[in-house]
Amino acid sequence: MIVETQRGIAEKSQEIWRHFLAARTTMVANLNPPRAAASATGLSISRAVEALEPSATIAMAGKARQLKTAGKTVYDFSLGEPDFTTPEHICAAAAAAMKAGHTHYTAAGGIAELKAAVARQYKERHGLEYAPEQVVIANGAKHALHNAFTALCDPGDEVIIPAPYWVSYAEQVKLAGGKPVIVETEEAADFKLQPEQLRAAITPRAKILLICSPSNPTGSMYSPEELGKLADVVLEAGLGVVADEIYERLVYGQNRFVSFATVRPGLAERTVLVNGVSKSYAMTGWRIGWTMSPAPLAKAFDNLQSQETSNPSSISQYAALAALTGPQQCVDTMLAEFARRREFVRARIARLPDVTCTQMSGAFYAFINIGAHLGRTYGGVRVDNSAQWCLELLSQQNVATVMGSAFGAEGYARLSFATSMQNLEAGLERIEAFLKSAT
Numbered sequence: 001m002i003v004e005t006q007r008g009i010a011e012k013s014q015e016i017w018r019h020f021l022a023a024r025t026t027m028v029a030n031l032n033p034p035r036a037a038a039s040a041t042g043l044s045i046s047r048a049v050e051a052l053e054p055s056a057t058i059a060m061a062g063k064a065r066q067l068k069t070a071g072k073t074v075y076d077f078s079l080g081e082p083d084f085t086t087p088e089h090i091c092a093a094a095a096a097a098m099k100a101g102h103t104h105y106t107a108a109g110g111i112a113e114l115k116a117a118v119a120r121q122y123k124e125r126h127g128l129e130y131a132p133e134q135v136v137i138a139n140g141a142k143h144a145l146h147n148a149f150t151a152l153c154d155p156g157d158e159v160i161i162p163a164p165y166w167v168s169y170a171e172q173v174k175l176a177g178g179k180p181v182i183v184e185t186e187e188a189a190d191f192k193l194q195p196e197q198l199r200a201a202i203t204p205r206a207k208i209l210l211i212c213s214p215s216n217p218t219g220s221m222y223s224p225e226e227l228g229k230l231a232d233v234v235l236e237a238g239l240g241v242v243a244d245e246i247y248e249r250l251v252y253g254q255n256r257f258v259s260f261a262t263v264r265p266g267l268a269e270r271t272v273l274v275n276g277v278s279k280s281y282a283m284t285g286w287r288i289g290w291t292m293s294p295a296p297l298a299k300a301f302d303n304l305q306s307q308e309t310s311n312p313s314s315i316s317q318y319a320a321l322a323a324l325t326g327p328q329q330c331v332d333t334m335l336a337e338f339a340r341r342r343e344f345v346r347a348r349i350a351r352l353p354d355v356t357c358t359q360m361s362g363a364f365y366a367f368i369n370i371g372a373h374l375g376r377t378y379g380g381v382r383v384d385n386s387a388q389w390c391l392e393l394l395s396q397q398n399v400a401t402v403m404g405s406a407f408g409a410e411g412y413a414r415l416s417f418a419t420s421m422q423n424l425e426a427g428l429e430r431i432e433a434f435l436k437s438a439t
């Protein structure tokens with residue numbers, strides 16, 4: 001009897017062991033699936049890159065371009081870039097730099113004059129003291145963000161990202177091995193992260209809070225008091241912060257921009273500021289952005305960049321230097337035009353049936369709530385989500401927008417008003433016609 005029982009126990013434990021081995025084999029296979037057919041050529045794509053979502057904004061702009069090439073008039077509200085040409089004195093500085101022979105490698109993290117000019121601008125505008133060594137000039141703010149996430153994330157480190165979010169944050173975090181933790185904000189709260197939401201999202205693996213103000217895609221902007229309350233949670237939890245301040249200069253009405261690093265003492269030591277010339281000076285194609293951070297981190301960004309890209313274009317750096325140190329009237333002129341368009345867009349959206357939109361305090365986007373229009377049929381096509389809505393709007397009315405789902409907010413569409421008043425007028429007429437055509 002005892003022998004029988006012992007045999008039973010032995011068989012049971014062997015069975016458990018077999019189950020364990022089988023489960024482990026399945027788990028390892030899932031973690032490490034066999035390479036796809038392409039591996040026969042030795043050129044299979046890495047899992048990290050294969051898992052990347054393509055940029056929805058760039059994809060929609062591509063579709064709009066295809067229609068334009070086919071001879072259609074397209075009202076393109078998809079891309080987030082100023083429609084103005086780069087101011088003349090900046091172009092002239094680039095030409096002068098070429099003629100002066102500034103056509104060689106520079107230091108990987110940028111020329112000393114530009115680093116000093118960035119530091120000086122932050123001192124003058126925000127009272128922040130950074131040494132030029134704390135500034136790293138990158139190939140646009142997008143690359144500056146990539147440097148930051150790559151240098152900060154170990155596998156599994158969590159980066160808290162409020163949604164709606166700009167398309168590249170989560171993808172860059174994943175690429176760096178980190179884990180994006182998306183926290184949905186409310187339209188009723190102007191899409192701003194609330195301190196209690198932040199507190200609830202913090203786990204033992206939480207490392208970084210990403211904050212973007214003014215925001216792409218919502219145009220919302222935190223007040224100094226709101227930033228202060230988030231900063232209290234950051235300080236209490238010992239988080240680091242990446243603050244994307246690329247839309248700093250594009251702020252409307254009574255709204256006042258403050259840099260996140262200034263709202264509480266001790267914050268600059270735990271914050272990476274990201275900024276650049278793309279949006280303020282209509283310089284998207286020049287590819288100059290930067291980080292400002294504590295010195296050891298700046299050195300890490302510099303090292304990373306020295307291995308990945310070397311310096312950003314030397315000529316563009318001289319152009320950016322002229323942008324920062326030259327006359328600033330051009331920024332105000334462009335801002336005044338964006339403000340005029342924003343007023344028009346706000347008033348026009350208010351007349352669209354069953355569409356809501358928050359106040360657009362900064363940047364150049366309207367993030368419209370189209371939830372009431374989903375589940376309807378447009379030109380015989382049933383539309384159930386924001387991606388379908390945007391695609392039908394493009395194919396039926398030649399108006400390009402970007403689906404809210406790309407920004408982590410289903411039921412919305414983003415319209416960039418960085419396009420001419422004429423386009424805005426005609427395009428919004430067509431959006432109205434589209435909405436009214438639904439059955």
Ligand SMILES: Cc1ncc(COP(=O)(O)O)c(C=O)c1O
Binds near residue numbers: 143216
């Ligand atoms: C919020 C935000 N951050 C960063 C960037 C990247 O800017 P850059 O052109 O300097 O790479 C963009 C551009 O669309 C943006 O909207």
